[in-house]
Amino acid sequence: MNILKCENLTKSYGNVKALNEFSFTVPRGSITGLLGPNGAGKTTTLKIINGLITKYGGEVEIFGEKISPGNFSYRRKIGFVPEEFSLYEYMKGTEIIAFNGELTGKSGEKIIENLQSVFNLPLERKIATYSRGMRKLLSLYLALQTNPELLVLDEPTDGLDPIVRSKLFDFIFDYVARFKTTILFSSHILSEIERISDRVIFIKNGRRILEEDIDSLKENSALFVAKAKSGNAKIPGFVTYEEKDGFMEIRAIGNAKEVEEKLRDAGFEVVKKIPLTFEEIVVSYTEAYK
Amino acid sequence: MKAILKKEFRENIMKFIVETALLSGISATLIPLGFKLLVDIEKENPLISSRYGPLLAQLRDLNVFVRSQWFGKNLLELAILFAVINGIGIVAGEYERKTAIFLFSRPVSRKSVFFGKIVVAILYTLIPIIISTFFILPSVKTVPQSLDMPIFFKLLIQALFASTLTVVIAGIASIIVNDRVKGGLIILSCIVGDIILASVLKWNFINYSLLFTGDFVKTLLISSVGTVLALGLSFHLIEKKEF
Numbered sequence: 155m156n157i158l159k160c161e162n163l164t165k166s167y168g169n170v171k172a173l174n175e176f177s178f179t180v181p182r183g184s185i186t187g188l189l190g191p192n193g194a195g196k197t198t199t200l201k202i203i204n205g206l207i208t209k210y211g212g213e214v215e216i217f218g219e220k221i222s223p224g225n226f227s228y229r230r231k232i233g234f235v236p237e238e239f240s241l242y243e244y245m246k247g248t249e250i251i252a253f254n255g256e257l258t259g260k261s262g263e264k265i266i267e268n269l270q271s272v273f274n275l276p277l278e279r280k281i282a283t284y285s286r287g288m289r290k291l292l293s294l295y296l297a298l299q300t301n302p303e304l305l306v307l308d309e310p311t312d313g314l315d316p317i318v319r320s321k322l323f324d325f326i327f328d329y330v331a332r333f334k335t336t337i338l339f340s341s342h343i344l345s346e347i348e349r350i351s352d353r354v355i356f357i358k359n360g361r362r363i364l365e366e367d368i369d370s371l372k373e374n375s376a377l378f379v380a381k382a383k384s385g386n387a388k389i390p391g392f393v394t395y396e397e398k399d400g401f402m403e404i405r406a407i408g409n410a411k412e413v414e415e416k417l418r419d420a421g422f423e424v425v426k427k428i429p430l431t432f433e434e435i436v437v438s439y440t441e442a443y444k
Numbered sequence: 445m446k447a448i449l450k451k452e453f454r455e456n457i458m459k460f461i462v463e464t465a466l467l468s469g470i471s472a473t474l475i476p477l478g479f480k481l482l483v484d485i486e487k488e489n490p491l492i493s494s495r496y497g498p499l500l501a502q503l504r505d506l507n508v509f510v511r512s513q514w515f516g517k518n519l520l521e522l523a524i525l526f527a528v529i530n531g532i533g534i535v536a537g538e539y540e541r542k543t544a545i546f547l548f549s550r551p552v553s554r555k556s557v558f559f560g561k562i563v564v565a566i567l568y569t570l571i572p573i574i575i576s577t578f579f580i581l582p583s584v585k586t587v588p589q590s591l592d593m594p595i596f597f598k599l600l601i602q603a604l605f606a607s608t609l610t611v612v613i614a615g616i617a618s619i620i621v622n623d624r625v626k627g628g629l630i631i632l633s634c635i636v637g638d639i640i641l642a643s644v645l646k647w648n649f650i651n652y653s654l655l656f657t658g659d660f661v662k663t664l665l666i667s668s669v670g671t672v673l674a675l676g677l678s679f680h681l682i683e684k685k686e687f
Contacts, residue, residue, distance in 0.1 A: 206545060209686060236545045242455070
């Protein structure tokens with residue numbers, strides 16, 4: 155069952171199309187990584203989901219309810235860590251947590267205690283004295299404070315040092331295991347997506363390029379090295395061609411069986427079939443959608 | 445809503461103190477300094493006295509003096525300025541500090557966030573006006589005249605209604621323009637431009653300053669209806685606003 159369903163999301167800023175009929179789903183209980191280069195439309199998508207952008211085309215259905223301007227109650231079940239934001243500098247960490255608790259109607263003392271036992275933020279200090287990483291962590295505290303059903307994280311590790319980043323991932327894994335929280339998180343760091351997600355949505359120029367389980371994506375994707383004197387195979391999925399010593403090297407992504415069949419039908423002889431790493435798969439998709 | 449009110453009261457307290465102190469300082473010294481100057485000017489400068497005799501005679505009436513110099517000038521100018529300053533920060537302030545993303549992604553309706561913020565902006569504009577206007581009263585004892593209290597209170601009420609309208613108009617600008625300085629300057633230019641144009645063309649019906657000193661019933665009606673309409677428009681705009 156899907157906790158979130160976005161259909162044909164379209165959003166323009168002047169002449170620039172940030173989202174172009176972008177559709178995807180997030181199944182309940184999944185950790186879905188929204189992957190894409192800078193400017194692909196990740197933040198715009200997450201802002202739409204959180205009600206910060208109101209003028210857009212398409213539909214968003216969340217917890218089975220269509221969102222519209224003025225509809226805010228669904229946000230009680232969402233925890234959101236934005237990419238770029240500020241908190242009230244004059245407040246102490248404890249004060250912003252109390253303020254957030256009053257706004258959301260949930261004090262979340264237990265979860266804050268748990269977070270403190272891992273990250274130990276100086277909550278008695280004013281936010282003005284916090285580093286960028288500390289602010290990011292504090293915003294995670296605020297997102298988790300309400301024990302959300304859906305956690306939306308926009309570049310959550312941006313500004314965090316490697317040790318805190320690792321602790322953060324461990325915490326998220328533990329949290330998801332305990333509370334069965336669904337996570338949608340955006341990143342442009344491949345290793346992050348591969349490490350924590352079970353699904354990936356790849357977005358480029360506002361369009362969905364790929365939406366698949368990471369394991370099946372890896373299983374189904376392979377690099378085929380096929381040789382042919384000439385010709386141009388019509389291969390399903392995404393293909394890059396390169397001529398090498400009279401060989402035509404084809405990098406084909408998609409259903410491996412299908413690709414192999416089509417190559418043979420087109421008169422290509424498959425020389426090698428090499429499984430691809432996640433990074434190679436993403437690079438191939440990026441190249442195919444230049 | 446309570447949380448928003450608490451935050452806003454705290455966040456704007458310094459502005460409130462400065463505005464109250466400035467207005468009160470001016471009002472407390474208005475009669476001892478300004479009115480005394482009028483009384484003494486005839487003795488010190490006979491030329492001015494011969495040229496502006498009738499006008500000076502009018503101004504030496506305490507009620508005329510308070511109406512023209514406090515309600516029609518000092519308070520009018522500063523109340524408009526402070527109302528714009530307080531109103532323009534409502535949304536534009538959050539946008540500039542990038543706290544809008546946090547605030548408007550909470551499970552609270554945008555209308556109630558805006559309403560909480562505008563209530564505090566209005567209170568922090570009106571309270572300094574009330575406090576400073578009452579500061580005039582002790583100094584009345586220093587001159588051998590008395591104030592017509594019903595007129596005094598009517599003018600105060602007009603100033604409160606007109607200032608409320610100004611805060612709400614500035615609130616609309618704060619939704620449309622994301623920059624406090626730009627938004628504030630736009631609103632102030634519109635109000636000043638309107639006052640100058642209306643004065644030159646003698647079009648009293650569009651003169652913003654007359655909301656403070658014009659016909660009591662008419663100005664109260666205009667200010668009230670204007671405030672309600674402006675609030676309605678702001679509620680509509682805040683729902684459409686993108687962050």
